[in-house]
Amino acid sequence: MQRSVISSPSAPRAIGPDSQAVQxxxxxxxxxxxxxxxETxxxxxxxxxxxxxxxxNLSAVLAKAGMDSREVAKLTISLANLDRFAMLNxxxxxxxxxxxxARAAIETSRLPKSALIEIDVVAVETANA
Structure with missing residues (x-):
């Protein structure tokens, strides 16, 4: 199976033992x-x-993989406060x-660095994007 790590200097480096993305x-x-x-x-x-x-940040990682938001199939969004859902939309x-x-949005009690939001995505490379 072909597997490669994607890393963009235009997105924050990983703060733990993980990669920005894996293709x-x-x-x-x-x-x-x-x-x-x-940068900071x-x-x-x-x-x-x-x-x-x-x-x-997500756009930067997608671009490094030669993709864009049109190829995002699924987002998982973690919010520190679900009352911000309307603004998120x-x-x-x-x-x-x-x-x-497709999307899932959940409220969580705490995110790394005390952030208010965190999002991960799954994207599928398409010929028509």
């Missing part, structure tokens, strides 16, 4: 991205800025267009 043939598995500035490794301030930073519409990927 297995047409499938790309992107590790949970935190709202960290890749500091958190963005406030929920909206953190969500934007996470999507920016507004921000997601800036990055995705119909047809939207």
């Amino acid at each position: 297995c043939r047409a499938m790309l598995y992107v590790s949970g991205q935190l709202p960290l500035n890749p 490794m500091t958190l963005a301030k406030g929920f909206e800025a953190q969500a934007e930073q996470v999507f920016h 507004i921000i997601m519409e800036r990055y995705f267009v119909a047809s939207y990927p």
